[in-house]
Amino acid sequence: MFKFNTMEHMPKYLQLGFGALFDTISEMGCITSNAPEEDITPILQSGHEKYIPTLEDYLDNAWRSVSGVVILTHGYLLINEEINKDVIDTLEKYHDLMKWSSMVFRLYNDLATYSNEMQRGKNVNVISCYMHESGACEEVARVYLKTLIDQAWRKLIKVHLACSRELANPFIDMAINLARISCCTYQYVDGHGAPDARAKDRVLSVIIEPIAIGEY
Structure with missing residues (x-):
């Protein structure tokens, strides 16, 4: 049960x-x-209730636990007309691309959701792990998290450029776009779990409201 x-x-x-x-x-x-x-x-x-891992251990698992890998893998399989062993094996070539795209996703998510998650009793997050390990305050931990986001972006762009030289594949752009939408979703607040007016306006402008095209 x-x-x-x-x-x-x-x-x-x-x-x-x-x-x-x-x-x-x-x-x-x-x-x-x-x-x-x-x-x-x-x-x-x-x-292990209330256990707070080291920052390194958390980051090593955090990019896997976020849904980025699932989203990218599903997208990769969809753009291949035939799914066979060769197609699946090729995913191994994109390991770093999926890792850093998912890492950007996870870090933006942790930055925006920390306060609400602490109120709900969740105690494991990049911010809480860094605070526990270093003794830093929340403000300093948030600044450090932003440096991790910058580092993850640089690594993602480097991998993206390397993959782009090998072949033209929509999956490569999919990984970058996942990181971009993560930035957009969590730019101000938790635009997914607790969206504010700005997040709702963005969704409306993309999906509902027509794009005005000026006359030339």
Whole structure:
């Protein structure tokens, strides 16, 4: 029951992974437990509540946990008319492109959502990890996060240029555009989770309101 109640509130792309992890842990508990009173499954299922990782460990996982890789992989498969082993294997060539595009996505997200996430009880974010590790205040941590964003952009542009010399592929521009839309979405506030008037106006101007074309 816990498994299904938890998965109910997860996005679709996380449900498969969580379900597999939950089943694996349950199976490990059954194998290693010799008697009901020796069931270790609850210990395996418990997490490290309030644990704050090092900044390096957080960043190493953060770009994977954001949905950028899923979005880019799905887009890559869509632009290929035939999906086969060669197409999938080619994705390995774009590892760094997806990594730095997703890293930009994650860092912009953390910068904009930190305050609201802390109010909701979430304690792991680039800002909180840096503050915990360095003893810096929030203001200093935010400045440092912006330097990380600049570094990620430089690495993304470098990889983008290298890939562009190899072949013309819409997937390459897709990675840059994901980073761009991340900047736009989280430029002022959390334009996805808690959009303000500016974020709503941008959506309306792109999707709803017609673009005025002057007469020449």
